Amino acid sequence: MEEQRGQWGSTFGFLMAAIGSAVGLGNIWGFPYKMGKCGGGAFLLVYLLLVIFVGFATMLGELALGRKYGRGAVGTYAAIGKKWTWVGYMGVASGFFILAFYSVLGGMVLRYMIGFIMQIFGGSGFEGLGGGDFFGSFTTNAAGMMAYYAIFMAVNIIIVAGGIEGGIEKFTKIAMPALAAILIVVIIYVACQPGAGEGYKFAFVPDFSILTTDFFTVLKTAAGQMFFSLSLGMGCMITYGSYLGKEQNLESNMIIIPIADTCFAICAAMAVLPACAAFGQEYGAGPGLLFITLHEVFNVGMGGFIGNLMGFLFYFLVFLAAITSSISLLEVCTAYLIDKQIEKGKEPDRKKLTITIAAIIFLVGIPVALDGLGAGRAGGAVLDIPATFLGVTENIPMAIDCWLDFYDCISEGIMMPLGAAIMSIIIGWVIGTKVVADEVAETPGVKLRAVAIMDICFKFIVPAIMVVVLIAQIQDFF
Numbered sequence: 001m002e003e004q005r006g007q008w009g010s011t012f013g014f015l016m017a018a019i020g021s022a023v024g025l026g027n028i029w030g031f032p033y034k035m036g037k038c039g040g041g042a043f044l045l046v047y048l049l050l051v052i053f054v055g056f057a058t059m060l061g062e063l064a065l066g067r068k069y070g071r072g073a074v075g076t077y078a079a080i081g082k083k084w085t086w087v088g089y090m091g092v093a094s095g096f097f098i099l100a101f102y103s104v105l106g107g108m109v110l111r112y113m114i115g116f117i118m119q120i121f122g123g124s125g126f127e128g129l130g131g132g133d134f135f136g137s138f139t140t141n142a143a144g145m146m147a148y149y150a151i152f153m154a155v156n157i158i159i160v161a162g163g164i165e166g167g168i169e170k171f172t173k174i175a176m177p178a179l180a181a182i183l184i185v186v187i188i189y190v191a192c193q194p195g196a197g198e199g200y201k202f203a204f205v206p207d208f209s210i211l212t213t214d215f216f217t218v219l220k221t222a223a224g225q226m227f228f229s230l231s232l233g234m235g236c237m238i239t240y241g242s243y244l245g246k247e248q249n250l251e252s253n254m255i256i257i258p259i260a261d262t263c264f265a266i267c268a269a270m271a272v273l274p275a276c277a278a279f280g281q282e283y284g285a286g287p288g289l290l291f292i293t294l295h296e297v298f299n300v301g302m303g304g305f306i307g308n309l310m311g312f313l314f315y316f317l318v319f320l321a322a323i324t325s326s327i328s329l330l331e332v333c334t335a336y337l338i339d340k341q342i343e344k345g346k347e348p349d350r351k352k353l354t355i356t357i358a359a360i361i362f363l364v365g366i367p368v369a370l371d372g373l374g375a376g377r378a379g380g381a382v383l384d385i386p387a388t389f390l391g392v393t394e395n396i397p398m399a400i401d402c403w404l405d406f407y408d409c410i411s412e413g414i415m416m417p418l419g420a421a422i423m424s425i426i427i428g429w430v431i432g433t434k435v436v437a438d439e440v441a442e443t444p445g446v447k448l449r450a451v452a453i454m455d456i457c458f459k460f461i462v463p464a465i466m467v468v469v470l471i472a473q474i475q476d477f478f
């Protein structure tokens, strides 16, 4: 079965793939502005505590279950007990919907990257438009959005169809070091700009008063961000764990992946926010940060050759981060189909299965590419937003204000925290933390040291935090 499913070729390869999955749009886009908005250093403190008490345990749980049962999300939960199979399906569904909107965003990143390349060679990369205007004109351009969305999905297919070692590992082993190198170049360049200091202040100086006035907001924002950023709660790490050999040390991996992910997030904040500050852009811009504010920073603020070069490097970096994450989402869905074929006694055809599932996901993601990211037909797009279909015209809840948020709220908002909570409850209360500890001990000379703490995490802390996230997310529907 191992031969039919594939395996990681080396520890380094696995780590690059897993860290690649974790480091994505969530780190470079979400983390910096959420940290800035939620008390800077105070947010970071809460985030780090969550990584230690929730992230480590959940990462370990997913990797251990994956390796133990040697199957993707559905197969793993089915092996634990038939009545849990639906949790695996929820994970696959969650990956399915996240990939749909993630690839539309990935396509947009590609468009911005190409825009800066064109400008390097003297062309007009953005139709002579500024940040907000270009964003509006591009997102309502149906043909453009669809084309870049399709290219991004095609790149995903090529990598995932190549297999675990020959596709995902091979790509991430090059992409992740490249991403890190570019990030360092951007951080250093930005640090040398006058006025950057304000950005660091905004990102890092702790405002502890927020912990007394608005602790719930900080907690839910940090917890939701952490889960998404670590690719947890939807079987991604179960799937990646299922390709791990028994010689791989789960205890160290459960720590390395979250720490690396957090370092990338902090580095992203050190690049993005000071850049906004130095070039006179609003650095608390929120969701518009990646496509409007930063576009202005490179295109207008820095300007000239250096602006185009830095702009290209930056969006290339974001593209690498997005693609190394989206392939893990596609792998969750592909692994499900491969496992099913193996179960039926058939020889799985990875290429065919990857193309099939990616094509279906692509179709489902089309509304995300066509509603102008919330502009709707009223705003010049070719498709209306979900609220219009549902007849809601006033006080539109966030969950239905555009197709992207709709998919996001269902997958990242509801299914991910629910999946994580149930996995943790299954480990803590049904099969027992010992199963995880025993799986860790399968590696010669390795023994899980913090079993008692992990047990408390699985039984109480992870489910409690997940309930907080879930309640917060459900509010988005009203």
Ligand code: PFF
Pocket: 021, 022, 023, 024, 025, 026, 027, 095, 098, 228, 229, 230, 231, 232, 234, 236, 237, 325, 326, 328, 329
């Ligand atoms: N971790 C990715 C990010 O921070 O952008 C997103 C993601 C990838 C979520 C894979 C879930 C997943 F399974």
